[in-house]
Amino acid sequence: MRDINEFTITDAVKKTFKTEEGSRFEQLLHSFIEHVHDYTRENQVTHEEWMEVLMFLYDCGQISTPERHEFILLSDVIGWSALVDMINTRGGATEGSNLGPFYLDNAPRKTLGADLSDGREGVCVLVHGTVTDSLHNPLPGAIVDTWQADAAGTYPIQEQDQGQDKMDLRGVFEADENGRYYYTTVLPKPYTVPYDGPVGRLLRAGNRHAWRPAHLHYIVRSPGMSSITTEIFFENMEYLDNDAVFGVRKSLIAKMKPAKDLDALGYELSKKPDAICEFNFVLAPEG
Ligand code: BEZ
Numbered sequence: 001m002r003d004i005n006e007f008t009i010t011d012a013v014k015k016t017f018k019t020e021e022g023s024r025f026e027q028l029l030h031s032f033i034e035h036v037h038d039y040t041r042e043n044q045v046t047h048e049e050w051m052e053v054l055m056f057l058y059d060c061g062q063i064s065t066p067e068r069h070e071f072i073l074l075s076d077v078i079g080w081s082a083l084v085d086m087i088n089t090r091g092g093a094t095e096g097s098n099l100g101p102f103y104l105d106n107a108p109r110k111t112l113g114a115d116l117s118d119g120r121e122g123v124c125v126l127v128h129g130t131v132t133d134s135l136h137n138p139l140p141g142a143i144v145d146t147w148q149a150d151a152a153g154t155y156p157i158q159e160q161d162q163g164q165d166k167m168d169l170r171g172v173f174e175a176d177e178n179g180r181y182y183y184t185t186v187l188p189k190p191y192t193v194p195y196d197g198p199v200g201r202l203l204r205a206g207n208r209h210a211w212r213p214a215h216l217h218y219i220v221r222s223p224g225m226s227s228i229t230t231e232i233f234f235e236n237m238e239y240l241d242n243d244a245v246f247g248v249r250k251s252l253i254a255k256m257k258p259a260k261d262l263d264a265l266g267y268e269l270s271k272k273p274d275a276i277c278e279f280n281f282v283l284a285p286e287g
């Protein structure tokens with residue numbers, strides 16, 4: 001391997017990895033090496049630029065904790081997370097969108113019609129709709145796991161030091177025999193992704209802001225179907241066209257209506273809503 005130069009080094013490096021021939025791991029590793037080398041050759045990267053990138057990644061590692069994933073945030077703000085979501089959305093199913101850092105996998109079970117706001121002030125909104133397959137067949141018993149920020153744009157989990165219960169503003173619902181889910185909650189506000197670290201520096205260097213439009217997070221699943229991780233946004237809200245993490249899709253923007261004709265819906269609600277937001281989830285079969 002003495003006889004290598006800037007053009008032959010790529011293949012030489014690939015050959016040193018004794019990976020299973022034709023495996024997915026080999027494909028991804030070889031392709032990664034090729035792209036990094038091509039990037040370096042195309043841009044004639046200098047030592048200073050190379051070291052700046054490595055120090056940036058070092059800083060991402062330094063600021064990361066079990067609660068703060070700076071590398072995921074980096075992936076989010078360069079649209080990589082969104083691209084993975086787009087590529088992996090199954091035909092006919094609701095489009096996928098950011099999981100974000102605030103999911104907890106043991107949120108409390110709530111009965112349909114419950115209020116999720118845990119006493120927080122703000123616009124009370126009825127969120128409702130169906131969970132079906134792509135042929136509109138209801139999926140009774142589908143699980144709708146949701147979490148969100150409050151009317152100040154804060155997740156309770158971010159304010160545990162101020163006595164907030166991290167399980168507030170989240171819940172797990174089971175769709176009824178018609179595949180319907182419904183609950184009331186407080187309308188969330190936009191908020192910023194963390195920008196006090198290296199990713200914040202990157203945003204500032206690119207004259208970008210750190211805001212996300214108001215949204216509700218969901219994981220929806222049903223036996224035999226591919227589960228989806230997604231978000232619902234609200235029409236006419238700020239930052240829909242410049243979400244810092246590229247999570248918005250046209251199909252995920254729900255319409256808001258004033259809360260009229262509630263009786264016609266036939267729901268038993270524990271709180272009277274000011275507005276109604278309808279969103280129907282569609283799951284595709286597994287496999
Ligand atoms: C969120 O939606 O909660 C979120 C997504 C990406 C980065 C930070 C927060």
Ligand code: FE
Nearest residue numbers: 100149215217
């Ligand atoms: Fe969020």
